[in-house]
Amino acid sequence: MYALGRWLSGLTNFMTVLGGLAIALMMLHVTADVAARFLFGTPIPGTITVVSHYYMIVAAFVPLAFAEQKEGHISVEVVTERLPEFVQKHLRGWALLLSACVFALLAVRTWTEAMSKFDIGASVVQGDTSIAVWPSYFVLPVGTGLLTLVLLYKFVIYLSGGAGSGLDSARTTPEDLPLESTPDEESRP
Numbered sequence: 001m002y003a004l005g006r007w008l009s010g011l012t013n014f015m016t017v018l019g020g021l022a023i024a025l026m027m028l029h030v031t032a033d034v035a036a037r038f039l040f041g042t043p044i045p046g047t048i049t050v051v052s053h054y055y056m057i058v059a060a061f062v063p064l065a066f067a068e069q070k071e072g073h074i075s076v077e078v079v080t081e082r083l084p085e086f087v088q089k090h091l092r093g094w095a096l097l098l099s100a101c102v103f104a105l106l107a108v109r110t111w112t113e114a115m116s117k118f119d120i121g122a123s124v125v126q127g128d129t130s131i132a133v134w135p136s137y138f139v140l141p142v143g144t145g146l147l148t149l150v151l152l153y154k155f156v157i158y159l160s161g162g163a164g165s166g167l168d169s170a171r172t173t174p175e176d177l178p179l180e181s182t183p184d185e186e187s188r189p
Contacts, residue, residue, distance in 0.1 A: 005166020016066040019059050026055035045129040053133040061143030065150045069167050093158035100151035103144045110140035
């Protein structure tokens, strides 16, 4: 079980790196588009379509499982925080199953939509350029499917007693980050 958790954690981390890469590429692409517009009077064709149909989709949906792995999703505990700890533990555990069911349905529905867009070869025309957008529809079922796997795995760990999941759930806090020194501090004895 632990090895499965490590593998799932590695896959989640890899997908999150892809999400970060999408953000970096989006930044470079938009910067190049603005520079081309002002320097040469011509923007890069299809920038809006590529940004909205590729970069933003990857950046938003691929890292969902990472946030769940790190328990970084927003939770509001107005009522549950007043309940006994063992009740809170079981509510959290069964909420994992409910969430997995919801995201599994979302993964199936988005897969169906992606296949329909693939079948028709969906594209967007921007200016004189036709850009295929059907591949971007497959990002949603991949992201929600991976989130479903993480949720189901965490639910199985909950059912088995929660000993050693293998998921990398450690969060970085500001205290864990290295302090940056200023040039004045470095020159002091």
